Amino acid sequence: MTTTKFSGTDRYVADEELMMAVNAAVTLERPLLIKGEPGTGKTQLAAEVARALNKPLLEWHIKSTTKARQGLYEYDAVARLRDSQLGEDRVKDIGNYINPGKLWEAFESARQPVLLIDEIDKADIEFPNDLLQELDRMEFFVYETQQSVRAEHRPIIIITSNNEKELPDAFLRRCFFHYIRFPSREIMARIVEVHYPGLKKSLLNEALNVFFDVREVRGLKKKPSTSELLDWIKLLLADEIPEDTLRDKDGKKLMPIMHGALLKNEQDVHLFEQLVFLNKRNAR
Amino acid sequence: MLVDFFFHLKRAGLPVSITEYLSLLRTLQSNLADSQLDNFYLLARTALVKDESRYDLFDRAFGSYFDGVETLFAEEMHTLPEDWLRKQVELLLSDEEKSKIEGIEDWEKLMNTLAERLREQQERHEGGNKWIGTGGTSPFGAYGYNPNGVRVGGQATHSSAVKVWEKRMFRNLDSDVELGTRNIKMALRRLRLFAREGTPDQLDLDDTIASTARNAGWLDIKMRPEKRNRIKVLLFLDVGGSMDPHVKICEELFSAARTEFKNLEYFYFHNFVYESVWKDNRRRHGERISTREIMRTYGRDYKIIFVGDATMSPYEITYPGGSIEHFNEEPGALWINRLLRTFPSAVWLNPVRERDWEFTPSIRITQELLDERMYPLTLKGLDESVKMLKKTRIIQPLETPVS
Numbered sequence: 001m002t003t004t005k006f007s008g009t010d011r012y013v014a015d016e017e018l019m020m021a022v023n024a025a026v027t028l029e030r031p032l033l034i035k036g037e038p039g040t041g042k043t044q045l046a047a048e049v050a051r052a053l054n055k056p057l058l059e060w061h062i063k064s065t066t067k068a069r070q071g072l073y074e075y076d077a078v079a080r081l082r083d084s085q086l087g088e089d090r091v092k093d094i095g096n097y098i099n100p101g102k103l104w105e106a107f108e109s110a111r112q113p114v115l116l117i118d119e120i121d122k123a124d125i126e127f128p129n130d131l132l133q134e135l136d137r138m139e140f141f142v143y144e145t146q147q148s149v150r151a152e153h154r155p156i157i158i159i160t161s162n163n164e165k166e167l168p169d170a171f172l173r174r175c176f177f178h179y180i181r182f183p184s185r186e187i188m189a190r191i192v193e194v195h196y197p198g199l200k201k202s203l204l205n206e207a208l209n210v211f212f213d214v215r216e217v218r219g220l221k222k223k224p225s226t227s228e229l230l231d232w233i234k235l236l237l238a239d240e241i242p243e244d245t246l247r248d249k250d251g252k253k254l255m256p257i258m259h260g261a262l263l264k265n266e267q268d269v270h271l272f273e274q275l276v277f278l279n280k281r282n283a284r
Numbered sequence: 285m286l287v288d289f290f291f292h293l294k295r296a297g298l299p300v301s302i303t304e305y306l307s308l309l310r311t312l313q314s315n316l317a318d319s320q321l322d323n324f325y326l327l328a329r330t331a332l333v334k335d336e337s338r339y340d341l342f343d344r345a346f347g348s349y350f351d352g353v354e355t356l357f358a359e360e361m362h363t364l365p366e367d368w369l370r371k372q373v374e375l376l377l378s379d380e381e382k383s384k385i386e387g388i389e390d391w392e393k394l395m396n397t398l399a400e401r402l403r404e405q406q407e408r409h410e411g412g413n414k415w416i417g418t419g420g421t422s423p424f425g426a427y428g429y430n431p432n433g434v435r436v437g438g439q440a441t442h443s444s445a446v447k448v449w450e451k452r453m454f455r456n457l458d459s460d461v462e463l464g465t466r467n468i469k470m471a472l473r474r475l476r477l478f479a480r481e482g483t484p485d486q487l488d489l490d491d492t493i494a495s496t497a498r499n500a501g502w503l504d505i506k507m508r509p510e511k512r513n514r515i516k517v518l519l520f521l522d523v524g525g526s527m528d529p530h531v532k533i534c535e536e537l538f539s540a541a542r543t544e545f546k547n548l549e550y551f552y553f554h555n556f557v558y559e560s561v562w563k564d565n566r567r568r569h570g571e572r573i574s575t576r577e578i579m580r581t582y583g584r585d586y587k588i589i590f591v592g593d594a595t596m597s598p599y600e601i602t603y604p605g606g607s608i609e610h611f612n613e614e615p616g617a618l619w620i621n622r623l624l625r626t627f628p629s630a631v632w633l634n635p636v637r638e639r640d641w642e643f644t645p646s647i648r649i650t651q652e653l654l655d656e657r658m659y660p661l662t663l664k665g666l667d668e669s670v671k672m673l674k675k676t677r678i679i680q681p682l683e684t685p686v687s
Contacts, residue, residue: 020316020326027314028307035336065483078505085503125543166542172334173303179336 012041012048013183014191020177022049031135031157032119033172036180038162039225046116046158055156056113060102062123068130071103075144094144097111103134106147112153128171136174183226185212195230196237207233214262217275224262228229232261286312289349293332297343300332307331307604315600321350469482484509516547518578518627519622522592523552530635532662534591537633541589549582554609555596557623575619579626587673588623591661594650595636601649620653630654631669635661 006022008014016024022045025032034042050057076097083091100108106115116129120128134140134268138151159175161167183191185208192204210228214220224232235258263269290305300387308331316327325346335340484507491506519541521534541548551561551573562574599606601616624630632650634641638660639645651658657672659665 017326020323021330024311024314024316024330027316028310028409033334058523065485103313125546168332169299173301175334176307176330178330178336179339234618 006049006052009052011194012044013187013194014048015148015187016182018045018178018180021176022147024055025158025176026156027178029154029156031117031159031175032249033159033161033167033177034180035161035163035177037182037223037225039227040125040180040182041226042160042180043116043118044113045160046118049156049158050114053114053156056109056111057116058102058106058109058155059116059118062120062127064122064124066123066127068123068127069101069206071101071131073101073104074099074133075176084128086245098142098144103131103140106155107138107149108159108256109153109191113155115155115157117157119162120159121161122165126205132170132174166267188226188229191226192230192233199233199237203236207236212263214272217272220263220268220271221265221280222263222268224264228262228264232258235261238245289328293342293345296341296348298333298338298341299347304332339570478631486510496620512546514547515545516583516587517541517549518546518582518588519548519550520557520587520588520590520592521550521552522590523554526555526593526595527635530661533635537591537661537666546588549586551578553592554607555592556594556600556607557590557619558607558610558612558616559619575623579622582627584627586627586629588627589669589673590630590632592632592634593636594632594658595644595648596633596646598645598649601646601653617649617653620650624654629673630657631657631672633661633665633669634658638665 006014006026007019021032024030028048032067034045036042046059047057049055075094076099078098080091080094094142102115106113136158138154139148188208188211189204191209192199207229211224211232215223239258259272261271263272286305286309290300308328311327311331312324315322328346329339330341333339405488414421486508488506488508491508492504493504495504497503519538521538521671527534538550551563553561557575559576560574561578564571596608597606600608604613604615605611605616632654634647636644636647641651642656647658657669659669659672
């Protein structure tokens with residue numbers, strides 16, 4: 001039973017909605033499916049939940065070749081076949097060739113763990129369906145050794161998805177769902193504060209102005225996200241750039257300084273240059 | 285008491301299930317909501333809605349069930365006028381440019397009417413409280429759904445679209461209408477093209493045996509990659525205007541295609557393809573993808589499927605500046621030719637009944653542009669188009685790149 005509630009940590013700012021979703025999932029021991037724009041801290045969430053609730057964290061990163069089985073266990077038949085030819089002793093026990101996967105680890109953990117299944121949409125379409133039973137009952141059966149593995153403590157499961165593929169309904173029914181919206185200005189200010197405590201208010205304000213202005217630019221291929229803002233501020237701090245350089249809106253400066261941290265695509269930089277140029281002309 | 289709420293959501297079109305309802309009840313028992321409506325809203329959303337595209341639907345259903353939560357929608361409400369204003373500016377600009385072209389008489393008349401209407405509309409807007417539509421219906425309905433666009437001059441004969449006035453908040457095609465998609469899936473399945481690709485992770489038994497035998501019995505494992513469906517499809521969907529009556533069938537096709545093909549990219553266009561298309565209807569004005577970029581990005585082995593009724597005024601295909609939404613420098617016919625030269629394997633699916641095709645000039649033109657590769661959006665038509673797509677062999681290397 002969980003006694004503590006998740007309310008963000010000293011380095012992770014969660015809004016009301018996210019807290020509620022996490023707490024509901026933790027209380028009801030349901031998997032929580034998280035979607036959201038890139039850079040809104042989907043993957044980070046699991047680590048921070050684990051830290052806040054003081055639980056061990058297990059991470060299972062999904063790739064396009066990942067199979068659901070691999071999360072349970074893998075039977076290394078090839079190794080066994082080789083060993084049998086070499087006449088090794090360990091070949092007699094099939095258990096030596098069963099390698100437990102992340103789910104197994106999570107089920108066996110002595111304390112209730114937090115299990116992150118990262119980017120579930122990367123895998124095959126059938127992947128989520130293959131995990132239905134295991135996530136529902138939190139147990140599975142190992143055919144090779146005829147043993148059944150059952151979770152001692154139902155793990156807190158956090159699943160992230162980038163919307164590359166639709167997830168099957170049957171799977172969704174068993175999850176809680178939350179969509180992390182892009183942080184508002186207030187939340188963003190808090191996030192920056194968490195990362196760079198004591199940042200000058202004026203610098204923060206100017207930096208946020210530029211950041212949200214850049215995000216407003218229409219037709220950008222890749223909008224800068226939280227992590228880019230943080231990198232950028234780091235650069236500004238490192239070079240001790242006075243905030244009034246940022247305020248320079250009359251277009252004397254062509255680009256916001258160190259724009260490389262915010263714009264990561266030469267077409268975007270180009271588009272931005274054009275816009276700044278137009279602004280300059282209009283201002284005249 | 286919440287059973288009512290549950291059925292209310294179901295009626296509103298949210299796919300909620302009993303499992304989800306029960307888990308909501310359990311969340312409430314666990315006292316997370318603190319008997320506050322806001323918290324209840326969050327909990328209900330977390331437990332019942334599994335896709336951010338349905339958040340909006342849920343918000344509205346929730347609002348209509350519980351009084352006094354309309355404030356939740358305030359955010360959405362004020363995104364509309366901005367769109368509206370931008371459109372007006374856009375119209376004024378393109379108007380000037382358009383008057384420069386010596387056009388056909390009808391054309392000019394049309395533009396004049398447009399300008400007139402625009403002035404009228406602006407006045408009303410400035411004095412205004414409500415957005416105006418024909419027949420007294422507000423174009424932006426209570427929560428951003430727009431039943432009826434303003435049409436100019438009442439020339440909408442033969443559903444040839446004349447300028448549609450305001451920006452419509454086209455619904456993104458909802459991709460999971462499972463009902464009735466099975467047939468379409470079966471038809472699309474024929475397009476499958478299997479090939480071994482990727483990491484070798486399957487035991488190739490025959491090769492292993494042969495190779496082990498050659499090795500004098502010393503085991504030599506051979507692996508091979510799994511068979512995968514290698515078909516690649518670009519789907520171009522017409523949204524809005526005269527397509528509205530066909531939305532359902534298009535949704536079904538889209539939903540089937542999404543699950544059937546791994547390599548599926550989809551784009552939206554309005555009436556005809558020009559220099560740019562878009563991927564997200566909600567941000568169609570900001571985030572457009574240039575057609576040239578598509579031609580650069582995807583290989584010649586991609587097959588393209590256009591879905592649209594091809595019903596419009598012929599200007600929209602053959603004249604520069606004919607598009608009803610923006611000023612296109614080059615006619616749509618040129619753009620579709622470029623696409624067809626880049627991707628030789630292509631078909632056009634048309635939801636309009638085949639026997640009505642000959643009465644609409646624009647359909648005939650499109651049919652010609654596509655070399656008679658237009659098929660009705662019926663099971664039979666789909667079958668035939670799939671056959672056609674399979675038949676088109678891609679001859680490499682390609683001729684000189686399209687300019």
